[in-house]
Amino acid sequence: MTDVAAERSAIAPRDDVVPEASSTGSTASAARRRNQLIAWAFLAPFMAAFVLFVIWPLTHGVYLSMTDQSLTGAGGRFIGLQNYSEALSDPVVWSSIRNTVWFTVISTVPLIVFALVMALLVNTGLPGQWLWRLAFFMPFLLASTVISQIWMWIFNPELGAANEILQRFGIEPIAWLQTEHIDIISITIATVWWTVGFNFLLYLAALQNIPDLQYEAAAVDGAGRWRQLFSITLPQLGPVTVVVVILQMLASLKLFDQAYQMMDGGSSDTSRPIVQYIFEAGFTGYRFGYASAISYIFFALIVIVGIFQMVILSRRRENR
Numbered sequence: 001m002t003d004v005a006a007e008r009s010a011i012a013p014r015d016d017v018v019p020e021a022s023s024t025g026s027t028a029s030a031a032r033r034r035n036q037l038i039a040w041a042f043l044a045p046f047m048a049a050f051v052l053f054v055i056w057p058l059t060h061g062v063y064l065s066m067t068d069q070s071l072t073g074a075g076g077r078f079i080g081l082q083n084y085s086e087a088l089s090d091p092v093v094w095s096s097i098r099n100t101v102w103f104t105v106i107s108t109v110p111l112i113v114f115a116l117v118m119a120l121l122v123n124t125g126l127p128g129q130w131l132w133r134l135a136f137f138m139p140f141l142l143a144s145t146v147i148s149q150i151w152m153w154i155f156n157p158e159l160g161a162a163n164e165i166l167q168r169f170g171i172e173p174i175a176w177l178q179t180e181h182i183d184i185i186s187i188t189i190a191t192v193w194w195t196v197g198f199n200f201l202l203y204l205a206a207l208q209n210i211p212d213l214q215y216e217a218a219a220v221d222g223a224g225r226w227r228q229l230f231s232i233t234l235p236q237l238g239p240v241t242v243v244v245v246i247l248q249m250l251a252s253l254k255l256f257d258q259a260y261q262m263m264d265g266g267s268s269d270t271s272r273p274i275v276q277y278i279f280e281a282g283f284t285g286y287r288f289g290y291a292s293a294i295s296y297i298f299f300a301l302i303v304i305v306g307i308f309q310m311v312i313l314s315r316r317r318e319n320r
Contacts, residue, residue, distance in 0.1 A: 065292035072286055083293035093294055096274040097301065099184060103273065104252035107188045111248050112241065114192065115199030120233075122200075123207040133204070137197035144194075148261035151190035152177070155262075177262060183271040187259050194258070195251070199244050206240040207233070246309055253302060274298050 065083055068075040087093050122132045139147070154161050155176035163173040176186040210233065218228050256275040263271055278298070282291030 061292050064289050065296055067289045069288040070286045071288055083290045087294045087297055092277060095269055096272050096277040100253060100255055100273045103184055103255050104249055107191055107252050108248045110192050111196055111199055112244055114196050116203050118200045119203035119207055122204060136200045139194050140197035144257035147194045148258050152262055155186050180268050180270040183268055187262055190258055202240055202244055206237050210236050
């Protein structure tokens with residue numbers, strides 16, 4: 001009997017082990033909660049700023065777009081979707097959007113091509129590379145007001161360098177900033193000269209990351225420079241080109257500074273971008289509610305462009 005009792009006591013679970021396991025679990029859960037509190041404490045300032053400067057302006061802007069709020073403080077009456085209905089039927093809204101899209105198309109292509117050519121030239125090992133890099137990137141560091149003043153002088157119909165060059169080739173002078181359909185091209189030329197340096201640096205960094213072994217192996221196989229360009233360099237630059245296109249399109253859609261300054265605030269129907277019309281509706285026409293409605297219509301178009309780009313990128317990844 002004594003042996004049986006001893007065996008049962010040995011088999012039976014010991015009570016002194018349970019408190020130790022439970023205390024270990026409670027300690028781990030307490031440490032987990034403490035780590036979560038620390039994480040939220042670090043996130044709290046960012047979340048507060050995000051809500052204050054992003055979420056609140058977005059939600060308040062949606063509300064303003066449904067009111068007749070004025071810059072003077074008058075109005076504020078809820079009018080539903082009347083501002084959206086008026087904006088969708090406003091011909092100036094659609095012409096401004098058309099100008100913005102056209103500017104995006106005619107500026108994105110040269111900003112990619114010129115940046116790539118400049119990066120290829122510098123990457124070939126030209127003497128004084130630091131000087132070339134500085135010269136190509138320096139305009140990007142200038143303010144938009146400086147760029148606008150420089151190109152306003154260049155495009156001056158009487159004293160500008162642009163017409164001086166045209167006259168040397170026997171071409172009549174052009175009123176660059178005063179002629180419809182030419183004004184938007186003038187703004188595009190100034191923008192390309194101003195911002196191409198940023199894309200140039202992106203391409204140059206990507207070119208310098210291509211291993212030299214690939215070019216050496218291609219040279220051993222008898223591939224010339226053009227074959228190396230189309231078979232090695234350009235395919236390797238594909239991901240960077242996608243990034244450049246996305247960044248450039250988003251930047252071009254936000255056209256305002258140089259257009260407003262070069263046209264001296266008096267843009268024509270062929271050069272007024274949508275952001276400028278939003279500015280005019282809100283701060284010149286004192287119609288905050290209407291300007292907010294136009295802003296969200298434009299925002300919806302940007303979202304559509306973003307979704308389109310994401311679909312293209314996802315399809316490219318699937319085809320690889």
